[in-house]
Amino acid sequence: MMRTRISFLLCAILCLASPSWAHVGSPDVYAEGNAGPYKLSVVIRPPLVIPGVAEVDVRVLTPGVSAINIAPLALVGEASKHPPTADAMKIATSDPNYFTGQLWIMAPGSWQIRFTVDGDQGHGVWSVPLPAAAMGTRQMQRGMGVFLAILGVILVIGMTGIVGAAARDAQLAPGESAPPKRRRSAAIAMSVAFALLVAGVILGNWWWKTEAADYSSQVYKPLAMDATLTSGNRLDLKLKGPTWLFRSRFDDFIPDHNHLMHLYMIRWPQMDVVFHLHPDLIASGEFQLALPSVPAGDYHLYADVVHASGFPETMVSTIDLGAISGRALAGDDAEGQGVPVSNASADATNFTLSDGYSMVWNKPPALVARQPIDFSFVLLDRAGRPAPDTQLYMGMLGHAAFVKDDGTVFAHIHPSGTVAMAALMMAESQNNPTSKQPSASTPMEMPGMVMSSDHLPSSVSFPFGFPTPGRYRIFVQMKHGTTIETGIFDATVS
Amino acid sequence: MATATFDSPVTTREPTSIPWYVWCAALAVTSVTIGAHWDVSWHRSIGRDTFWTSAHMAIYLCGVLAGISCGYLIMRSTFAPTAEMAASSVRVFGFRGPLGAFIAAWGGIAMLTSAPFDNWWHNAYGLDVKIISPPHTLLMLGIFGVEIGALLLILAHLNRETAPSPSLQWLLMYIFGLMLVLTMFFRMEYTWDVMLHRAGAYISIALGVPLYYAAMWKASRHRWSCTLMCAFYTVAIIGFILILPLFPASPKLGPVFQPVTQFIPPKFPILLIVPAIALDLLWRRYGESNKLLVSLVSGPLFVLTLVAAEWPFASFLMTNAAKNRFFGAGYLDYGTPSFSFDATRHFVDPQHGLALWTGLGEAMLFAAISVWLGLLLGDWMRKVQR
Numbered sequence: 001m002m003r004t005r006i007s008f009l010l011c012a013i014l015c016l017a018s019p020s021w022a023h024v025g026s027p028d029v030y031a032e033g034n035a036g037p038y039k040l041s042v043v044i045r046p047p048l049v050i051p052g053v054a055e056v057d058v059r060v061l062t063p064g065v066s067a068i069n070i071a072p073l074a075l076v077g078e079a080s081k082h083p084p085t086a087d088a089m090k091i092a093t094s095d096p097n098y099f100t101g102q103l104w105i106m107a108p109g110s111w112q113i114r115f116t117v118d119g120d121q122g123h124g125v126w127s128v129p130l131p132a133a134a135m136g137t138r139q140m141q142r143g144m145g146v147f148l149a150i151l152g153v154i155l156v157i158g159m160t161g162i163v164g165a166a167a168r169d170a171q172l173a174p175g176e177s178a179p180p181k182r183r184r185s186a187a188i189a190m191s192v193a194f195a196l197l198v199a200g201v202i203l204g205n206w207w208w209k210t211e212a213a214d215y216s217s218q219v220y221k222p223l224a225m226d227a228t229l230t231s232g233n234r235l236d237l238k239l240k241g242p243t244w245l246f247r248s249r250f251d252d253f254i255p256d257h258n259h260l261m262h263l264y265m266i267r268w269p270q271m272d273v274v275f276h277l278h279p280d281l282i283a284s285g286e287f288q289l290a291l292p293s294v295p296a297g298d299y300h301l302y303a304d305v306v307h308a309s310g311f312p313e314t315m316v317s318t319i320d321l322g323a324i325s326g327r328a329l330a331g332d333d334a335e336g337q338g339v340p341v342s343n344a345s346a347d348a349t350n351f352t353l354s355d356g357y358s359m360v361w362n363k364p365p366a367l368v369a370r371q372p373i374d375f376s377f378v379l380l381d382r383a384g385r386p387a388p389d390t391q392l393y394m395g396m397l398g399h400a401a402f403v404k405d406d407g408t409v410f411a412h413i414h415p416s417g418t419v420a421m422a423a424l425m426m427a428e429s430q431n432n433p434t435s436k437q438p439s440a441s442t443p444m445e446m447p448g449m450v451m452s453s454d455h456l457p458s459s460v461s462f463p464f465g466f467p468t469p470g471r472y473r474i475f476v477q478m479k480h481g482t483t484i485e486t487g488i489f490d491a492t493v494s
Numbered sequence: 495m496a497t498a499t500f501d502s503p504v505t506t507r508e509p510t511s512i513p514w515y516v517w518c519a520a521l522a523v524t525s526v527t528i529g530a531h532w533d534v535s536w537h538r539s540i541g542r543d544t545f546w547t548s549a550h551m552a553i554y555l556c557g558v559l560a561g562i563s564c565g566y567l568i569m570r571s572t573f574a575p576t577a578e579m580a581a582s583s584v585r586v587f588g589f590r591g592p593l594g595a596f597i598a599a600w601g602g603i604a605m606l607t608s609a610p611f612d613n614w615w616h617n618a619y620g621l622d623v624k625i626i627s628p629p630h631t632l633l634m635l636g637i638f639g640v641e642i643g644a645l646l647l648i649l650a651h652l653n654r655e656t657a658p659s660p661s662l663q664w665l666l667m668y669i670f671g672l673m674l675v676l677t678m679f680f681r682m683e684y685t686w687d688v689m690l691h692r693a694g695a696y697i698s699i700a701l702g703v704p705l706y707y708a709a710m711w712k713a714s715r716h717r718w719s720c721t722l723m724c725a726f727y728t729v730a731i732i733g734f735i736l737i738l739p740l741f742p743a744s745p746k747l748g749p750v751f752q753p754v755t756q757f758i759p760p761k762f763p764i765l766l767i768v769p770a771i772a773l774d775l776l777w778r779r780y781g782e783s784n785k786l787l788v789s790l791v792s793g794p795l796f797v798l799t800l801v802a803a804e805w806p807f808a809s810f811l812m813t814n815a816a817k818n819r820f821f822g823a824g825y826l827d828y829g830t831p832s833f834s835f836d837a838t839r840h841f842v843d844p845q846h847g848l849a850l851w852t853g854l855g856e857a858m859l860f861a862a863i864s865v866w867l868g869l870l871l872g873d874w875m876r877k878v879q880r
Contacts, residue, residue, distance in 0.1 A: 047620075049617070049618065049619055049620035050620050051620045052620050072747070073749065073750070074749045077749075078749075078751060078831065078832065079749025079750060079751055080749075082749070082750035082751060082752075082753065083750065084541070084744075084745040084746050084747050084750050084828070085744045085745060085746050087746070104541070104542045104746075104747045106541070106747050106749070107749065134620060137618050137619055138614075138617055138618040139618075140614060140618070144610065144614055147610070148607065148610070148611055151603065151607040152607070154603065155600065155603060155604055155607065157587075158586070158596075158600050158603070159600060161586040161587045161596075162586055162593070162596045162597055162600060164586070165584035165585055165586045165593060165596065166584070166593055168584070168585075169583075169584035169585060169593070169880055170584055170593045170646075170650075170878045170879070170880050171874075171877040171878055171879060171880075172879065172880065173879055174578075174581040174582045174654065174879060174880070175581040204628060204631075207628055208628050211619070211627065211628065212618075212619070215618075215619040215620070
């Protein structure tokens with residue numbers, strides 16, 4: 001019974017968490033990549049409402065850039081071939097390597113921002129996917145409301161008086177004054193006009209509320225997901241469509257670094273157990289996998305998928321599990337365990353792994369919300385040296401998940417940033433017209449992915465920014481030999 | 495009982511020059527007409543704008559001109575009136591001035607109120623991509639107020655004259671013509687050329703446009719008033735078609751479906767001049783007859799002559815022959831997909847038979863009601879002296 005209540009509360013918290021397509025509660029896009037010879041670190045803050053203005057900040061990591069132009073265009077389809085006139089970004093007066101700009105995003109859907117860079121090493125192009133959807137509506141500020149209300153009253157009373165004057169005086173010959181009959185007519189006309197105006201205001205208010213409700217219905221709602229445990233300890237995930245602007249599709253998912261779904265299972269509320277699993281699609285809108293051995297507890301489930309348009313979504317659910325004795329972890333599946341978050345120190349930067357290896361976070365002195373941060377981690381061997389046997393984990397040096405302790409934020413990050421790798425591939429292929437269009441079934445080199453495993457570095461970094469202040473847990477996954485390690489770190493964000 | 499409270503130097507009089515505030519009101523209406531079409535063209539060609547675009551300034555100049563000129567006129571009439579001002583004023587909550595000045599000033603305030611409202615609306619719900627929204631409606635009401643105010647300022651002068659001044663009559667028809675431009679502007683979404691083989695387009699026109707004809711004909715005392723009003727409308731729209739593409743523009747918003755290199759003009763004007771000629775001829779002979787009968791004949795005449803002219807003309811607009819500088823059928827805004835009706839020059843779900851005639855029957859009924867209301871309004875306007 002208690003577990004049922006807790007599950008209900010967890011579901012409630014998850015539902016209250018603001019959705020933000022891929023990730024939960026973290027709408028800003030952080031990305032790092034190369035526009036030709038120039039390395040850029042980009043932050044895109046999408047608008048709250050669509051159509052609206054996205055804020056774009058670029059830090060140039062390769063000196064010598066003289067100009068950056070940005071243009072929004074669709075990620076797929078005919079509109080992806082016709083970019084609008086690009087806008088020049090402004091160079092910060094205090095920092096020649098920091099550029100800022102704004103872009104109108106006119107429709108919800110899968111977009112890309114194309115960066116065209118010029119400098120002393122020539123010309124370069126890079127595109128960053130931007131999933132765009134209305135995330136909410138704004139309330140009117142009190143001052144503005146009072147101001148408009150006063151003007152509205154003036155307009156209503158003014159028109160009432162004008163109608164009275166029209167009925168009483170307008171047709172009188174110059175110099176005449178209104179006879180009593182006209183005055184009575186004017187009084188009646190003013191009463192009728194006032195009633196009609198008040199009715200108009202009431203009707204206008206109803207219209208306003210209808211429009212607001214219409215806009216609210218366009219606010220993004222992610223696919224819903226029901227999680228159940230079936231026989232054989234199989235986790236069954238059924239997707240359900242919300243009543244959002246787009247018709248939800250369950251049959252257009254494309255592989256994102258080799259898998260149709262990346263599922264994070266995190267034991268709640270202590271976040272002391274985490275699994276990174278990859279369920280298989282068994283039917284339209286239904287994923288399944290045989291669970292590995294799982295400690296009992298309530299789990300938050302965060303499932304990342306990418307639609308064929310490049311639009312990523314994170315579905316959330318909860319499930320209450322007893323202890324499960326399941327299969328051994330295999331392939332890209334991974335798990336990690338740490339101390340409960342309530343007992344953990346937010347200052348710890350070293351996480352000792354079960355096989356004697358350790359992971360170290362090169363932690364910045366201050367963590368501030370909405371600031372871009374380079375989260376850098378190093379994998380050390382048992383002797384405390386950089387791990388000599390680092391391997392690629394799903395084509396990358398590492399994966400990270402940032403989770404807020406109140407459940408309102410979940411973000412699955414890669415070394416290239418917060419964007420879905422499949423969408424990044426689509427954008428990248430358009431920057432180089434001679435390259436093949438990406439195919440959902442054909443693996444190809446992903447931006448940010450390292451395809452050669454020779455002399456791999458033992459460190460990985462992730463560009464990201466915490467969306468809100470609070471306490472976060474960071475799960476970092478790297479691979480050495482055949483072992484996938486999961487380091488767990490805590491952060492207090494101001 | 496009417497008793498004179500002023501010395502009455504102004505009764506009926508010979509035609510005089512047009513006062514400065516009437517010119518201001520006419521300029522305000524001209525400014526908003528240009529601004530509105532410029533703004534739509536801006537959105538169809540460039541896409542992105544700010545509050546401070548020249549098109550927006552032309553729109554809000556209307557409110558400023560009307561507000562300042564008519565506000566001054568009201569203040570002057572209230573606190574330091576000439577004898578003529580005092581004698582030809584109405585009273586509103588202690589203030590005095592011509593009725594048109596009060597209505598135009600009201601329109602100016604409504605327009606200026608709509609500006610912050612609209613700005614907030616964009617921030618709260620996103621940039622609206624449709625014309626009809628609450629703040630835009632307030633703006634439209636404001637514009638309508640300025641237009642009506644301008645009309646009444648002219649009419650008060652015209653009605654006080656012993657013989658109608660030709661210059662005031664022409665100015666009245668010009669203002670009515672621009673009002674027709676704007677009322678058709680607000681019907682744009684329903685009267686796009688690819689919609690003209692559906693009854694809906696004619697219903698939207700029948701709802702209100704014949705009122706302008708009837709009111710104009712009654713108020714102006716000119717035998718070709720409807721024809722001339724529609725000529726102003728037609729010339730204005732053709733002027734936009736010829737002038738706007740002369741200026742370069744390129745999209746600054748995605749998605750871009752069409753390569754645009756210049757401002758995109760409006761669609762070719764609806765052939766409203768055809769029913770205008772028919773109604774001028776009808777009303778010349780029967781216009782002063784029983785209003786109900788006149789309306790019942792005029793409504794169907796309006797719709798049938800319009801459909802007879804516009805239906806085949808719309809077919810012509812779908813052809814390559816109309817893709818030129820004059821008819822402008824080849825201009826597509828940047829957001830028009832190549833598979834759309836507009837780009838492929840095909841009518842949207844054309845209607846035939848019963849569905850069409852049922853719709854046109856509704857249009858005739860609405861047109862008749864509009865004519866009847868217009869005749870009543872025209873009679874009232876003809877008597878306005880202040």
